[in-house]
Amino acid sequence: MKPARPRTIATVFPTRRQALQGALSGLVLLFLPLGAGAETTIKSHAYSYFGTPKYGPDFTHLDYVNPDAPKGGEIIIASESGTFDSFNPYARKGVPGALASSNVERLMTGTADEIGTVYGLLAESLEYPEDQSWVIFTLRPEARFADGSPVTAEDVVFTHNLFMEQGLISFREGVSRIISGVEALDAQRVKFTFNPDSSVRDRIGQAGSTPVMSKAWFEESGARLDESRLEQAMATGPYALDSYQINQRIVYKRNPDYWGADLPINKGRWNFDTIRVEYFADSNAAMEGFSSGSYTFRVENSSKEWATSYDFPAVKNGHVIKAELDDGNQASGQGFVFNLRREKFQDIRVRQAIGLMFNFTWSNEALFYGLYERVNSFAENSYLEATGLPSPEELALLDPLADKLPDGALGEAIMAPTSGNKQFDRRNAREASRLLEDAGWTVGNDGMRRNAAGNTLKVEFLTFSPTFDRVITPYVENLRKIGVDAVLNRVDTSQFVDRRYAFDYDIITDQLAFGNEPGSNLAQAFGSEDAAVSVFNSPGVADPAVDALIEVIRNADTKEELVTATKALDRVMRAMRIVVPQWYKNKHTVAYYDQFEHPDPMPPYDLGYLDFWWFNAEKAEKLKADGVLR
Numbered sequence: 001m002k003p004a005r006p007r008t009i010a011t012v013f014p015t016r017r018q019a020l021q022g023a024l025s026g027l028v029l030l031f032l033p034l035g036a037g038a039e040t041t042i043k044s045h046a047y048s049y050f051g052t053p054k055y056g057p058d059f060t061h062l063d064y065v066n067p068d069a070p071k072g073g074e075i076i077i078a079s080e081s082g083t084f085d086s087f088n089p090y091a092r093k094g095v096p097g098a099l100a101s102s103n104v105e106r107l108m109t110g111t112a113d114e115i116g117t118v119y120g121l122l123a124e125s126l127e128y129p130e131d132q133s134w135v136i137f138t139l140r141p142e143a144r145f146a147d148g149s150p151v152t153a154e155d156v157v158f159t160h161n162l163f164m165e166q167g168l169i170s171f172r173e174g175v176s177r178i179i180s181g182v183e184a185l186d187a188q189r190v191k192f193t194f195n196p197d198s199s200v201r202d203r204i205g206q207a208g209s210t211p212v213m214s215k216a217w218f219e220e221s222g223a224r225l226d227e228s229r230l231e232q233a234m235a236t237g238p239y240a241l242d243s244y245q246i247n248q249r250i251v252y253k254r255n256p257d258y259w260g261a262d263l264p265i266n267k268g269r270w271n272f273d274t275i276r277v278e279y280f281a282d283s284n285a286a287m288e289g290f291s292s293g294s295y296t297f298r299v300e301n302s303s304k305e306w307a308t309s310y311d312f313p314a315v316k317n318g319h320v321i322k323a324e325l326d327d328g329n330q331a332s333g334q335g336f337v338f339n340l341r342r343e344k345f346q347d348i349r350v351r352q353a354i355g356l357m358f359n360f361t362w363s364n365e366a367l368f369y370g371l372y373e374r375v376n377s378f379a380e381n382s383y384l385e386a387t388g389l390p391s392p393e394e395l396a397l398l399d400p401l402a403d404k405l406p407d408g409a410l411g412e413a414i415m416a417p418t419s420g421n422k423q424f425d426r427r428n429a430r431e432a433s434r435l436l437e438d439a440g441w442t443v444g445n446d447g448m449r450r451n452a453a454g455n456t457l458k459v460e461f462l463t464f465s466p467t468f469d470r471v472i473t474p475y476v477e478n479l480r481k482i483g484v485d486a487v488l489n490r491v492d493t494s495q496f497v498d499r500r501y502a503f504d505y506d507i508i509t510d511q512l513a514f515g516n517e518p519g520s521n522l523a524q525a526f527g528s529e530d531a532a533v534s535v536f537n538s539p540g541v542a543d544p545a546v547d548a549l550i551e552v553i554r555n556a557d558t559k560e561e562l563v564t565a566t567k568a569l570d571r572v573m574r575a576m577r578i579v580v581p582q583w584y585k586n587k588h589t590v591a592y593y594d595q596f597e598h599p600d601p602m603p604p605y606d607l608g609y610l611d612f613w614w615f616n617a618e619k620a621e622k623l624k625a626d627g628v629l630r
Contacts, residue, residue, distance in 0.1 A: 043127040064603035065268030073615025074274040076295035086228035094228030103237040108208030112606035144259040153184035158215035166225035170534035199554035238270035271614040307369035328604030331380035333513030335579035353432035372583035386570040414574040449483035464496040595620040
C-alpha cells in the first residue's frame with residue numbers, strides 16, 4: 001500500500017506452509033520458548049513471499065551497481081510544473097517540490113533487479129512466526145537522523161501513528177486493515193501486530209514500507225503531517241534540502257555523514273554530491289533550457305521532442321548523449337480515466353462510445369512519430385497481462401461471477417479500439433453514435449446530444465500539462481463531431497490537485513497499472529470499500545466482481561494463483577471500459593551531457609539516474625574547456 005497508492009471469491013487459500021518452505025533457504029530459524037511449547041520463528045535480512053531473495057545475508061553489493069563509483073559532482077534535472085509551495089509530500093493541500101521525500105527512508109527497501117523482495121535498510125533484520133501474525137524489526141544501531149541523533153523504535157512507532165492520525169484517509173483506512181498495532185519492545189526493536197483477517201502476503205511488506213521520521217523534530221517544531229510547510233521533516237536519507245527559490249530551483253545535498261553510506265545495499269549508490277532541480281514554466285521552456293545547458297539530464301517523455309528537438313549543436317558534436325535504454329517495467333497503465341462517480345459515465349455504452357473516438361493510430365503517426373505502442377492491459381508489458389481466451393484456471397474464478405461480469409469478460413481479452421489513419425474515423429463514429437443513441441443521448445437541432453431531461457452530454461478533459469493539448473484537442477474535435485459537448489480545460493497545478501483530490505472531474509489522465517506483485521494496493525485503487533474516499537481510486541470503481549477477484553489476489557498463496565487471478569481481473573476491468581487506454585514504450589528515452597556514466601548492463605526495473613549513475617569529473621572538465629557548460 002502506498003502512503004501517496006494496488007486482490008477468493010468465497011474460498012481463500014488457507015495455508016502458506018508450502019510457500020514458506022520455498023522461501024526459507026538461507027534464513028535463520030530461531031526457537032523462542034513460549035510457555036510449555038515453542039514457536040518456530042524465522043529471522044532474516046530480507047523478505048520474499050513467493051521465493052528466495054536473490055542476495056544472501058553476506059552480499060557485499062548489488063549486482064547492477066558499480067561499487068567503486070566515485071562520489072562527487074552535480075546532476076541538474078528539470079521540473080515542468082512551474083510551481084511548488086511545500087516540502088511536505090504527505091499533505092493533502094499544496095504542491096510539493098520535486099524530490100520532497102528524498103530524505104525519507106523506510107525499514108526495508110527493494111532493488112532494481114528483483115520483483116517482490118525487500119531487504120533491510122533502517123532495519124538490520126526481521127523475525128516473524130510462520131503464520132506472520134506479527135513481525136519484529138531490529139533497527140541498525142548505527143542508523144542516524146540528519147542531525148546525528150539515533151533512530152529508535154519509538155521513532156518508528158511515532159511515525160506510524162502520525163500517518164494513522166494525520167495521513168490521507170485512504171492510506172489510513174488501507175493500512176489499518178493490515179496493521180492492528182505497533183509497539184517499541186526496546187530502543188532497537190519494534191513489533192508490528194497484524195489483523196488476523198488481513199492478507200498474509202501484504203503484512204510484512206506493508207510494515208517494512210513504513211517511512212521513519214524523527215519524533216523529537218515533530219514535537220519540537222509543532223509541524224503536522226497534513227499541513228503544507230517549506231521544510232523537510234527530520235529523516236535519515238542520503239540527501240536533504242539545502243536551498244530553494246520558490247518556483248525557480250531546489251538544491252539537495254548529499255549528507256557527507258550519511259549513516260548508511262557503507263551498507264552493502266547502498267554500495268555504489270547515492271553518488272552525486274548535489275541534485276539540483278530547475279523549474280520551467282512549460283515544456284518548451286524546459287527544452288530550450290536543456291539545449292542551452294541550464295540543466296544536464298533529461299528524461300524525455302514527449303515523442304515530438306524526441307523526434308524533432310535534439311538537433312542542437314551539443315547533440316551533433318557528441319557533447320550530449322541521446323540514448324534509448326531498455327525498460328523492463330510493467331507499463332504504467334496510462335489512460336483517459338472516466339470518473340464513474342458522475343451519473344453520465346455509469347452507462348458503459350457512453351464510456352465505450354467516447355473511447356471509440358480517440359484515434360491512437362492517427363495520433364501515433366501524426367503526433368508521436370510512431371514511437372509508441374497502444375496500452376491494452378492493466379498489466380501491459382508483463383507476465384500478468386491477460387491474452388486470448390481465458391484459461392481453465394481463470395474460468396474457474398470467473399464462471400461463479402458470470403452474472404456480475406460485463407459483456408466480453410469471458411471471451412477474448414478486450415483490446416483497445418482500432419482505427420484508420422485519418423483523425424476522424426467514420427466507422428468508429430457510426431458505432432459510437434449508435435451506442436449513444438441506445439443510451440438515450442439523441443442529437444438535437446444544434447447537433448449536440450441531449451438526454452430526456454434536455455441536458456447535453458458535457459465531457460470535460462481536465463489537465464494541467466500543455467504537452468497534452470495537442471493530443472486532447474483532436475480528441476475533443478472528434479467527440480464534438482458526433483454531438484458530444486466535449487471541452488479541454490487546462491488549469492494550473494494547484495487547481496488540478498485540489499480538484500483531483502475532491503473527485504471534481506469528468507476525465508483525467510492517470511496511471512492504473514496493477515503492479516508486478518499486486519495485493520492490497522488493488523483494494524485502494526479499485527475496491528468498493530474505499531471508493532468514496534480513496535484518492536488512488538481515480539475512476540471510482542465499486543464493483544462486486546472486481547472486489548471478489550481482488551480478494552483472490554490478496555490471498556493468493558502461490559505465484560501461479562497470483563498470476564491466474566490477476567489475469568482474470570485484467571479481463572474484467574478491460575471489459576468494464578473505465579479507461580480509454582493511451583500508449584507506452586519499453587524504452588527509457590534519455591539525453592544527458594556527457595559527464596555521467598551508468599552500469600552496463602542496466603537493471604531491468606529502474607533507470608536509476610539519481611540512484612546508481614555517477615559523475616565523471618574528467619569529462620565534466622572537458623565540457624567546460626570546450627565551452628559547452630559553464
